[in-house]
Amino acid sequence: MSTTSDPMLRAVFAEDACALIGLVLAALGMGLHQLTGQPVWDAIGSILVGLLLGVVAILLIARNTAFLTGEGASPQASAELLRMLQEHPEVESVSFLHTEWVGADQLLVVASVDLSGDAAESALQDTVQAIEDQLEENPHVRRALLTLSHPDSAPLGAA
Numbered sequence: 001m002s003t004t005s006d007p008m009l010r011a012v013f014a015e016d017a018c019a020l021i022g023l024v025l026a027a028l029g030m031g032l033h034q035l036t037g038q039p040v041w042d043a044i045g046s047i048l049v050g051l052l053l054g055v056v057a058i059l060l061i062a063r064n065t066a067f068l069t070g071e072g073a074s075p076q077a078s079a080e081l082l083r084m085l086q087e088h089p090e091v092e093s094v095s096f097l098h099t100e101w102v103g104a105d106q107l108l109v110v111a112s113v114d115l116s117g118d119a120a121e122s123a124l125q126d127t128v129q130a131i132e133d134q135l136e137e138n139p140h141v142r143r144a145l146l147t148l149s150h151p152d153s154a155p156l157g158a159a
Contacts, residue, residue, distance in 0.1 A: 007064050008104060018056045022049040073099035073107055077140070081109055082156060084135060090127050092116040093155035106142035109135055114149040124148070 029045015032038075072078065078099050085094045096112035115127055128146045135144035 095149040095153035109144040112149045
């Protein structure tokens, strides 16, 4: 599971790229002003730098809004977590899976599972905790929370 998003890294990259492009635009505007003697080139360069800053700000706002409102993992990452749960020997089926980014490169995983057998509640608690611990061994999973499925719940991925 290598799909992640780090809003801090994205912001720093966008700001630095914007600064470099802005320097080039400003230098071109000032250079053309010096060459032609017409101040309009300096004004155009300044306007282009302002537009560039506005576009980058809007892009960063739009992208980071998704994280602030609970964006989930990519379909590939969710499918890998579902596969991990379904391949666990104690899990008979998974009826619910929700993922949400809670930090840079850190997911919250909430799932509802049906365990095999008819174990006592105390044994189920240990089994569920062991499955949560196994999911949390994944470096992208910050916390895993499992609950037992309702007996009538349809498994995920069932046709």
